[in-house]
Amino acid sequence: MAADKSLRQFPPNSAASHALASCPLCHKVNSVHRKSCSRCGARLHLRTPNSVQVTLSFVLTALLLYIPANIFPIMSTELLGDDSPSTIVGGVVLFLEHGSYFVALVIFTASVIIPVAKILAIFWLCHATTRKTPLRHYELTRLYRLTEFVGKWSMIDVFVVAILVALIQVQGLMAIHPGIAANAFAGVVILTMIGAQQFDVRLIWDKQRLP
Amino acid sequence: MATVQTQTATHQALDLYACHECDLLIRLPDQYDARKKLVCPRCHHTITSGHRNPIDSVIALSVTGIIVLLIAGSFPFLSFATQGQSRTITLFQASTELYLQGFDLLALLVFCFIVSLPFLYLFLLLAILVPIKFNWRRSQPIFMGRLISFLLPWSMSEVFLIGVLVALIKVVAMADIVLGVSFWAYVCFAPIFTYVVSVVDVHRLWHWIEHGR
Numbered sequence: 186m187a188a189d190k191s192l193r194q195f196p197p198n199s200a201a202s203h204a205l206a207s208c209p210l211c212h213k214v215n216s217v218h219r220k221s222c223s224r225c226g227a228r229l230h231l232r233t234p235n236s237v238q239v240t241l242s243f244v245l246t247a248l249l250l251y252i253p254a255n256i257f258p259i260m261s262t263e264l265l266g267d268d269s270p271s272t273i274v275g276g277v278v279l280f281l282e283h284g285s286y287f288v289a290l291v292i293f294t295a296s297v298i299i300p301v302a303k304i305l306a307i308f309w310l311c312h313a314t315t316r317k318t319p320l321r322h323y324e325l326t327r328l329y330r331l332t333e334f335v336g337k338w339s340m341i342d343v344f345v346v347a348i349l350v351a352l353i354q355v356q357g358l359m360a361i362h363p364g365i366a367a368n369a370f371a372g373v374v375i376l377t378m379i380g381a382q383q384f385d386v387r388l389i390w391d392k393q394r395l396p
Numbered sequence: 397m398a399t400v401q402t403q404t405a406t407h408q409a410l411d412l413y414a415c416h417e418c419d420l421l422i423r424l425p426d427q428y429d430a431r432k433k434l435v436c437p438r439c440h441h442t443i444t445s446g447h448r449n450p451i452d453s454v455i456a457l458s459v460t461g462i463i464v465l466l467i468a469g470s471f472p473f474l475s476f477a478t479q480g481q482s483r484t485i486t487l488f489q490a491s492t493e494l495y496l497q498g499f500d501l502l503a504l505l506v507f508c509f510i511v512s513l514p515f516l517y518l519f520l521l522l523a524i525l526v527p528i529k530f531n532w533r534r535s536q537p538i539f540m541g542r543l544i545s546f547l548l549p550w551s552m553s554e555v556f557l558i559g560v561l562v563a564l565i566k567v568v569a570m571a572d573i574v575l576g577v578s579f580w581a582y583v584c585f586a587p588i589f590t591y592v593v594s595v596v597d598v599h600r601l602w603h604w605i606e607h608g609r
Contacts, residue, residue: 200414200421207414210545211602214412224606225538280566288565291558326417326439337552340509344490344552344559345566347506351493352474353567355481363499371502378549390418390439 192217195391201231209233236385237311243380244307250372251300258364260346265357270364273297273342295341296370303339303377306332307384314388322390329386336378343371416598417441428603444599451604455525457592458518464585465515472576474560476567487511487578509552514589517547521596528608541605548593557586 195201205214206229208222215222215229222229233239258270271279273296280289306328313325346367353361411424418439425432433446447453468487475484485493490510495503520540526532560582564573 195419198421199419200412201419203421205412205414205421207416207419210542210598211605212413212416212598213602214414224602225542227542283569285565288562291562322418323439326441329417337549337555338558340552340555341559341562343502344506344510344556345563347490347494347502348474348560348563349566350497351485351489352476352483352563354483354493355476355478358479358481363494363497363502368499368502371505375505382549386417387419390420 195231199387199390201387201391206231232387232391233383233385236383236388237314240307240380240384241311243376243383244304244311247300247373247376247380248304250369250376251304254366254369254373257366257369259342259366259370260349260364261362263360263362265359272366273370292342292345295339299335299339300373300377303332303335303381307377307380310384310386310389314392316392320389320392322392325389326386329381329384329389333381336381337374339374339377340371343367343374413443413599415439415441415443428607430600434599442597444597445594447595450595450600451525451529451609454521454592454595455529457588458522458525461518461585461588461592462515462522464581464588465511465518468578468581468585469511471578471581473578473582474564474576475574476571477574478571484574484576487582509550510556513547514551514553514585517544517551518589518592520544520547521592524601524604528604536605536608538605541601544596544601545598551589551593553582553586553589557582 192202192204200207200214201217204217206217206219207214208225208227208229210227211222211225213222213224217229217231219229221227255273257272259273259276261268261270263269273292277289277293277297280286280292310325310329310332313320346361346363349361350363353359411426413422413424414420415422415436415438418436418441420436420438422436422443424434424443430450431446431448432444434443435441436443471486472484473487473489475482477483488507488511491503491507493503494506520543524537524540524544527537560579567573
């Protein structure tokens with residue numbers, strides 16, 4: 186039982202320390218000696234392998250994509266042959282000028298605050314799992330839950346563009362075209378969602394045995 | 397070492413559960429009771445939410461959801477009129493118009509997120525639950541269960557609904573907007589779908605798949 190020695194690094198009340206691995210897909214408890222889950226056949230691991238590295242790679246890519254998502258136009262409005270492209274932040278400013286503070290707030294929250302906060306939160310979680318000091322487990326877990334819940338809501342902006350592009354196509358008068366930033370922004374949302382999924386929250390709870 | 401041995405020996409017991417978020421080893425109540433809400437005592441992760449009659453509710457709401465989604469797909473979604481010109485779009489045009497403008501990938505993603513993945517999710521739920529409800533041939537629909545778990549994070553009907561509302565606020569000042577039948581159908585669909593998703597948690601879904609009840 187060479188494997189059992191390495192199990193001692195886990196806290197004594199965890200399933201891992203009892204040589205039990207929870208299936209990532211169906212949550213069934215399996216023996217660590219199994220390769221795949223006895224119920225659903227998913228590959229078993231005590232913890233998601235290289236969770237922090239994989240998460241960081243997705244989130245860093247998302248961070249890089251967030252730059253073109255902001256500097257290129259997300260859509261352009263063609264009015265009587267005049268093309269006026271607008272970026273994400275430009276759209277928010279436009280709403281503010283028109284006095285629609287509520288819509289400006291919704292767009293700003295969904296396309297600026299949430300993605301940035303999410304990327305920062307995941308960085309913080311990754312950093313926390315490598316720290317030597319004791320962690321605030323419960324608070325960090327709640328932060329993770331919030332990050333996961335909020336993930337898809339950033340897609341709002343892409344859907345707004347999709348609807349506007351479809352709806353506003355009046356021949357010779359007015360038309361809205363999608364911009365490259367829409368692709369980049371969808372990429373940011375998808376990558377941060379995958380990044381959050383790859384992060385294994387249990388790593389936070391594994392650190393509680395520190396003196 | 398001895399404790400590890402005994403726990404390994406008893407790991408087949410159905411009532412052992414490892415919290416998915418903090419890996420706390422928990423002993424669940426002996427009898428599976430759909431009405432009971434189960435929460436991890438340490439991190440308060442909801443293992444399963446309590447529901448009085450989950451199978452019937454989920455079947456009924458899934459059928460409703462599919463019907464409403466079919467309605468949403470077959471009638472006009474929104475109409476837009478300004479200066480004597482008007483345009484009516486269907487739900488699918490939110491995706492096809494992006495395709496026509498050369499944004500193929502985005503068009504595909506939007507179509508999956510708002511229509512096809514939610515539809516597939518409800519369809520798979522029915523495929524799992526209807527045989528259970530009527531006691532038909534019982535094989536464990538494991539593939540469908542795995543597929544459902546992969547689809548779920550990518551179904552964004554409620555996000556799309558809010559996106560549509562924001563887009564409407566944006567254009568309502570510059571033109572006359574008519575909300576079509578399909579719009580109202582989608583307004584019904586999004587909450588139904590969200591509710592079904594909240595009832596079918598991982599613990600419950602795999603209990604159904606494994607035990608057929």
